[in-house]
Amino acid sequence: KRSPLAHIPGPPSSSFIYGNLPQLLLPHTYGTFEFSWQTTFGGLYRIKGPFASDRLVISDPAALKAVMSDTQTWRRSDQQQYSVDMLIGKKAVFYIEGEEHKRVRNVMNAAFAPVVIRGLPPVFKGIAEKIANRWEDMLVSGAKLDASGAMDIYPSLHDATLDAVGEAPYPVSVLPSTSSSMRSYHTYRPPYYRSPSSSQPPPNRKSSGSALRGGEMSPTRLALKANASSKLGHQMSDEEMAQQIPSLMIAGQDTTGNTLSWAIYRLASSPELQEKIRAEVVEACESSPGGDISLTTIEGMVWLNAFLKETLRLHPGLPMSDRIASTDAVIPVSQPITTSTGETITEVRVPKGTHVHFPSIDADNTNLCGRLAYVWGPDAHEFKPERWIEPSKWAGNRAASNFGPYANLSTFFGGARVCIGWRFAVTELQILFTELVRRFKFALPPPETSPELQVRMSVAVNMIPVVKNGKPSLPVIVEAV
Numbered sequence: 001k002r003s004p005l006a007h008i009p010g011p012p013s014s015s016f017i018y019g020n021l022p023q024l025l026l027p028h029t030y031g032t033f034e035f036s037w038q039t040t041f042g043g044l045y046r047i048k049g050p051f052a053s054d055r056l057v058i059s060d061p062a063a064l065k066a067v068m069s070d071t072q073t074w075r076r077s078d079q080q081q082y083s084v085d086m087l088i089g090k091k092a093v094f095y096i097e098g099e100e101h102k103r104v105r106n107v108m109n110a111a112f113a114p115v116v117i118r119g120l121p122p123v124f125k126g127i128a129e130k131i132a133n134r135w136e137d138m139l140v141s142g143a144k145l146d147a148s149g150a151m152d153i154y155p156s157l158h159d160a161t162l163d164a165v166g167e168a169p170y171p172v173s174v175l176p177s178t179s180s181s182m183r184s185y186h187t188y189r190p191p192y193y194r195s196p197s198s199s200q201p202p203p204n205r206k207s208s209g210s211a212l213r214g215g216e217m218s219p220t221r222l223a224l225k226a227n228a229s230s231k232l233g234h235q236m237s238d239e240e241m242a243q244q245i246p247s248l249m250i251a252g253q254d255t256t257g258n259t260l261s262w263a264i265y266r267l268a269s270s271p272e273l274q275e276k277i278r279a280e281v282v283e284a285c286e287s288s289p290g291g292d293i294s295l296t297t298i299e300g301m302v303w304l305n306a307f308l309k310e311t312l313r314l315h316p317g318l319p320m321s322d323r324i325a326s327t328d329a330v331i332p333v334s335q336p337i338t339t340s341t342g343e344t345i346t347e348v349r350v351p352k353g354t355h356v357h358f359p360s361i362d363a364d365n366t367n368l369c370g371r372l373a374y375v376w377g378p379d380a381h382e383f384k385p386e387r388w389i390e391p392s393k394w395a396g397n398r399a400a401s402n403f404g405p406y407a408n409l410s411t412f413f414g415g416a417r418v419c420i421g422w423r424f425a426v427t428e429l430q431i432l433f434t435e436l437v438r439r440f441k442f443a444l445p446p447p448e449t450s451p452e453l454q455v456r457m458s459v460a461v462n463m464i465p466v467v468k469n470g471k472p473s474l475p476v477i478v479e480a481v
């Protein structure tokens with residue numbers, strides 16, 4: 001029987017059993033196939049799933065918007081739901097749908113309200129101080145990976161984002177411990193987990209005390225408070241609440257830690273940009289009373305923000321997701337597609353059960369979205385913060401990028417399931433990045449003398465930096481300013 005999607009162009013299948021999925025999901029370097037398929041076929045194309053089934057890969061902003069906003073039609077795939085259930089449980093915000101999802105999101109949104117975010121800069125500054133102290137100690141103790149002098153700063157950046165979401169300063173003992181789902185929380189540890197004590201400042205350091213404040217302001221703590229004060233009938237049960245805590249920690253730690261890692265990698269790759277941003281940061285700190293930068297000052301830092309937007313565009317923390325059509329549906333595209341029968345179409349009719357992948361949820365939006373030439377221009381794959389500053393440097397169609405809560409980037413998705421922590425993550429990145437750039441200079445180990453330490457993008461749920469032996473690391477030559 002001819003598939004209703006057979007006329008949509010796409011790459012040939014590489015295997016009858018697995019289709020194109022190994023190329024999509026398991027490439028050695030992230031994007032190896034997707035980037036070239038996107039260049040050939042555009043923002044919506046067909047790939048083969050298992051046993052010659054047809055699936056779609058979308059990165060076109062209009063298509064993403066349509067799929068992300070219609071949560072009735074487009075449901076998470078069984079595979080995704082199964083993984084969330086195994087990891088956290090069926091009450092997790094990632095798992096639940098419809099009215100139940102709306103109710104839980106309403107309660108949790110209070111933990112991420114703009115008024116809460118405005119109070120976060122001192123908390124994040126305290127966390128940055130801890131990383132800086134640790135790096136100073138590493139510089140003294142000579143924790144170098146090779147003769148280039150590079151140190152692996154990846155673990156400390158992850159500890160920092162773990163602090164930020166709340167585990168280190170606020171142990172789970174604040175939670176009700178009666179529900180059975182808490183057991184799985186107690187035993188779950190994110191991949192780069194370290195015990196809280198390992199990220200405490202050494203005894204000879206002064207602590208700013210913000211770790212405690214960090215605990216009080218952590219999303220996990222705030223979600224508990226928000227639940228306690230929400231209307232009766234809307235409140236989450238203990239079991240529901242207990243599953244949102246690991247949800248926030250899983251969703252909030254690695255995504256932000258990896259984005260910060262990529263930001264520092266990009267900074268280390270570009271000495272000129274680094275100097276420009278440091279000059280902006282130093283000026284802003286000098287004009288801020290006590291060196292404490294407010295969010296308003298941060299928002300005024302043109303280069304810093306352009307740099308972080310460009311990092312979020314090219315290195316979306318969560319580079320893949322998918323959805324399944326629960327009924328027949330129509331997906332519009334902003335750029336017409338020429339089918340294999342020669343017809344030009346601006347929408348694709350898909351049958352119930354169609355599986356749609358958003359690769360690269362980062363890459364822009366699910367991430368390829370961040371790399372579409374007709375949105376970003378022919379230099380879409382280049383790291384150019386100036387495109388956010390000078391309109392003439394944005395060679396693509398800026399208006400086509402109209403999806404996503406921050407800077408119209410698809411990195412946090414959109415619609416009813418938009419990332420709940422996007423404001424928190426952006427503020428955390430802004431403050432940690434500012435403090436680290438102010439205190440340290442970064443350079444990459446040269447490829448000629450340190451071939452083993454060269455970084456490539458890989459995907460392990462998140463988009464992570466890995467070195468030649470496949471280990472997640474970020475080897476960088478760090479120098480105190």
Ligand code: HEM
Pocket residue numbers: 093094095105165219247248249251252253255256259316317318321322361411412413416417418419420421422424425
């Ligand atoms: C740069 C950092 C981050 C990135 C790139 C990111 C990205 C995303 C994306 C793409 C989704 C949608 C996933 C899907 O529907 O398949 C999502 C959902 C979510 N994110 Fe984030 N996120 C980040 C930081 C955070 C932080 C800091 C928190 C909380 C502390 C958080 C909490 C969540 C939660 C709870 C969801 C599920 C929302 C729902 O299904 O209603 N994220 N995130």
